[in-house]
Amino acid sequence: MLRLPGFAYLQPKTLKQALAMKADAGPDAAFVAGGTDLYPNMKRRQQTPERVISLMGIKALRRIRGDSGDSGLVLGAGVTLSELANHRRIRSAYPAIRLSAQSISTPILRNMGTLGGNLCLDTRCNYYDQSYEWRKAIDFCMKKDGKICWVAPSSPRCWAVNSSDLAPVMVALDAQYVVVGPSGERVVPAGRFYHNDGINYLTKQPDEILTGVRLPVPNGWDATYLKLRRRGSFDFPVLGVAVWIQWDGATVRAARIVLGAVASYPQEVPDAAQAIIGSALEDDAIEGAAQAAFKPSKPMDNTDFGLSWRKEMTRTFVKRALQELRERRR
Ligand SMILES: Cc1cc2nc3c(=O)[nH]c(=O)nc-3n(C[C@H](O)[C@H](O)[C@H](O)COP(=O)(O)OP(=O)(O)OC[C@H]3O[C@@H](n4cnc5c(N)ncnc54)[C@H](O)[C@@H]3O)c2cc1C
Ligand code: SF4
Numbered sequence: 001m002l003r004l005p006g007f008a009y010l011q012p013k014t015l016k017q018a019l020a021m022k023a024d025a026g027p028d029a030a031f032v033a034g035g036t037d038l039y040p041n042m043k044r045r046q047q048t049p050e051r052v053i054s055l056m057g058i059k060a061l062r063r064i065r066g067d068s069g070d071s072g073l074v075l076g077a078g079v080t081l082s083e084l085a086n087h088r089r090i091r092s093a094y095p096a097i098r099l100s101a102q103s104i105s106t107p108i109l110r111n112m113g114t115l116g117g118n119l120c121l122d123t124r125c126n127y128y129d130q131s132y133e134w135r136k137a138i139d140f141c142m143k144k145d146g147k148i149c150w151v152a153p154s155s156p157r158c159w160a161v162n163s164s165d166l167a168p169v170m171v172a173l174d175a176q177y178v179v180v181g182p183s184g185e186r187v188v189p190a191g192r193f194y195h196n197d198g199i200n201y202l203t204k205q206p207d208e209i210l211t212g213v214r215l216p217v218p219n220g221w222d223a224t225y226l227k228l229r230r231r232g233s234f235d236f237p238v239l240g241v242a243v244w245i246q247w248d249g250a251t252v253r254a255a256r257i258v259l260g261a262v263a264s265y266p267q268e269v270p271d272a273a274q275a276i277i278g279s280a281l282e283d284d285a286i287e288g289a290a291q292a293a294f295k296p297s298k299p300m301d302n303t304d305f306g307l308s309w310r311k312e313m314t315r316t317f318v319k320r321a322l323q324e325l326r327e328r329r330r
Helices: 014-027 038-043 081-086 090-095 097-099 107-112 114-117 132-138 167-175 272-275 283-294 307-329
Strands: 008-010 029-032 051-052 074-076 177-183 184-189 209-214 222-229 239-248 253-262
Touching: 014 029, 014 051, 014 177, 029 132, 074 283, 074 307, 081 090, 081 097, 081 107, 081 114, 097 167, 097 222, 107 167, 114 167, 114 209, 114 272, 167 222, 167 239, 167 253, 222 307, 239 307, 253 272, 253 307, 272 283, 283 307
Parallel strands: 008 051, 029 051
Antiparallel strands: 074 209, 177 184, 177 209, 222 239, 239 253
């Protein structure tokens, strides 16, 4: 059995206290929310903070605001995945978020895991998500303690995968993330919160806290999310497809198509969106978008299933997502 290393557990009640604790501890401290990602990583010694600062006692992070019906919602980063998936207005107005949140891990982990933790999830790789002894036996990789990438040994960068289910949906919706740090608050479009780099995967600084997510007003657009994985009951995605469409009567005025779990960031594919703009999602437009998404989808051999089959499934899943949105419009 893997055991947690020793650490001090701090419980701030306000954001100000949390930021002060982080400033005091510097790189030796990590924020934690539900702990469903950080604690397994600590057991595997991928992260070894001496102080862990829990965000769960900060009430301001635990709310969903703007439930009046005519405004976009503001989701607190500390809202659990279960609260998110079961929220009345999320269920009625943001089906892509509901689908994504309720597909994450298991009911018990969804009661613990939070929106913020999901959006800041560490990137994943078969050579990294292993015990310390396993990683030591093959010699560590550059993401932690080593110098080489075992997936692409001649590569100067890490290709670990962004496996968050909610991140591609937030990028497709063009949600705005609210981040607070020592120099105040800033708002970042979801698409600019992620780097295509398995080690430096967030543009957020380590001493910044994601406090919430502003969703767009649900007027005239629709979105969905499809997830590929081995076991429907609890696996991480090996491919996620999030699609957002702004309708203008029967035709598509604007669109965003985002792939999850095939790169170190949620990968937007503008050419695929371009293929359906101006169409009524006829079969040939959908085929064009599926083909345009297939081309840049380049999964690496570091998660479940064969990479060429996962790439092929990009075409299938984009097609299915667009067909679903077309059926809903009829
Ligand atoms: C068996 C299993 C299956 C899983 N399946 C899936 C899956 O299918 N899909 C999926 O997306 N995830 C999955 N997960 C991962 C995880 O459970 C979820 O992503 C969850 O939402 C993480 O949230 P958390 O609050 O527990 O994160 P934590 O573990 O608390 O934190 C994760 C990271 O985010 C940082 N962080 C947390 N909150 C904030 C904040 N507000 N501001 C700044 N930094 C913050 C932490 O410092 C840490 O680095 C799975 C995990 C397990 C163990
Ligand atoms: S992609 Fe390479 S460097 Fe990154 S975690 Fe995997 S083996 Fe390590």
